[in-house]
Amino acid sequence: MKILVTGAAGFIGSHTAERLAELGHSVVGIDNFCDYYSPELKSLNANALMDFGVQMVKSDLREAGTYKILAKDFDYIFHFAAQPGISSTSTFEDYFTNNILATKLLCDFALQCNQLKMFVNIGTSSIYGLEATFPETKAPEPASNYGVTKLAAEQLVLQRARMKQIKACSLRLYSVIGPRERPEKMYTKLIDLGLKNRPFPLFEGSEKHLRSFTYVGDIVDGLVSVIGKEDILNNEIINLGTEVEHTTQEGIDAVSQVLNKSIQIQKMPKRFGDQVRTKANIDKAKRLLNYNPQTTLLQSVELQVAWFIKNFL
Incomplete structure (x- = not known):
C-alpha cells in the first residue's frame, strides 16, 4: 500500500509512519516543520524515518501549491498534522488555519486520489470537553480552541464519508x-x-x-489496525487509549x-x-479493532x- 502521513515529523505521526514502513508499506510523510516546538526534534524524527525508507516532503497543507507536488496514487491518508494543545502563544487563527483550513484542502485532495481506500483522521479526547470518559456517541462539548477546531476538522472529514465521496473514519486519541x-x-x-x-x-x-496516559506504541497498534477494515470503519469515530x-x-x-x-x-x-x-472508553475499539493496550x-x-x-x- 502507498500511504500519506501528514504531520509525519511530529510525535505520533513519526511513530505511525515508522510502523507503516516496517510493515512493508510505501510511506510518504509530509510536515511543514513549523517552529511551534523544536525544529531539532522534528529533524531528529524525520531523519529516523528516512532511515526506514520514508520519503519526507517539507510543505504546508494550508498552501494550494502543496497538492501540486503530491502524487495522487495513495491508498490511505493518515492525517495527524494540526496546531496542537492549549498554548497561550497560539492564536485562534493558528488553530483555524492548521486544523480546519488545512483539513478542508486535504479532503479536496483526497477526492483526486482515485484508488484511496480510506482517509484516517486523527482526532482527540479534547473534543469531548473538560471530562472525556464517554463512548463515541456522547455529544461533544469542547472547552478550548484546540478542541473546537479539531471537532470541526473531524466533521469535515466525516462529511465526505456521509456524502459517499470517500471512506473515512476518525480516531480520538487519549493522553499519548x-x-x-x-x-x-x-x-x-x-x-x-x-x-x-x-x-x-x-x-x-x-x-x-x-x-489515560497511553504509551505511543499502544496507540500506533490501534492506528495501523484500521488497514483493511475500511468497510466496517467507514464514517465511524473510535476512541483509542488505555482504560x-x-x-x-x-x-x-x-x-x-x-x-x-x-x-x-x-x-x-x-x-x-x-x-x-x-x-478512554474503548469498548468500540476492542470490538472493531481488537484493540488491547x-x-x-x-x-x-x-x-x-x-x-x-x-x-x-
Missing part, C-alpha cells in the same frame, strides 16, 4: 506519552527539568487531574522513581481549558527517559 513527545508536554518537560534539577511548573489543582487512570501526581512520581531523584515543583495559576479527567505507566516512562537521555544528554 512516550519517546518523541513534544518538549512542552508533561513527561518530556518533567524528564528534562528533573535531570537539570530545575522546578517543574504545575498548574494549580492539576496534580489531581486524572488521565487505566492515573493522576498527574502519579505521573510525576513515576518520573521521580525512574530518575531516582525528587522532582521540584513550581506552582502556577490554574489554566483554563485543561481537561479534569480523561478515561498493555504498556504500564512506569514502562512508558522508562522508555521515554531512555530515549531522552540517548538523544539530548
Whole structure:
C-alpha cells in the first residue's frame, strides 16, 4: 500500500509512519516543520524515518501549491498534522488555519486520489470537553480552541464519508506519552527539568487531574489496525487509549522513581481549558479493532527517559 502521513515529523505521526514502513508499506510523510516546538526534534524524527525508507516532503497543507507536488496514487491518508494543545502563544487563527483550513484542502485532495481506500483522521479526547470518559456517541462539548477546531476538522472529514465521496473514519486519541513527545508536554518537560534539577511548573489543582496516559506504541497498534477494515470503519469515530487512570501526581512520581531523584515543583495559576479527567472508553475499539493496550505507566516512562537521555544528554 502507498500511504500519506501528514504531520509525519511530529510525535505520533513519526511513530505511525515508522510502523507503516516496517510493515512493508510505501510511506510518504509530509510536515511543514513549523517552529511551534523544536525544529531539532522534528529533524531528529524525520531523519529516523528516512532511515526506514520514508520519503519526507517539507510543505504546508494550508498552501494550494502543496497538492501540486503530491502524487495522487495513495491508498490511505493518515492525517495527524494540526496546531496542537492549549498554548497561550497560539492564536485562534493558528488553530483555524492548521486544523480546519488545512483539513478542508486535504479532503479536496483526497477526492483526486482515485484508488484511496480510506482517509484516517486523527482526532482527540479534547473534543469531548473538560471530562472525556464517554463512548463515541456522547455529544461533544469542547472547552478550548484546540478542541473546537479539531471537532470541526473531524466533521469535515466525516462529511465526505456521509456524502459517499470517500471512506473515512476518525480516531480520538487519549493522553499519548512516550519517546518523541513534544518538549512542552508533561513527561518530556518533567524528564528534562528533573535531570537539570530545575522546578517543574504545575498548574494549580492539576496534580489531581486524572488521565489515560497511553504509551505511543499502544496507540500506533490501534492506528495501523484500521488497514483493511475500511468497510466496517467507514464514517465511524473510535476512541483509542488505555482504560487505566492515573493522576498527574502519579505521573510525576513515576518520573521521580525512574530518575531516582525528587522532582521540584513550581506552582502556577490554574489554566483554563485543561481537561479534569480523561478515561478512554474503548469498548468500540476492542470490538472493531481488537484493540488491547498493555504498556504500564512506569514502562512508558522508562522508555521515554531512555530515549531522552540517548538523544539530548
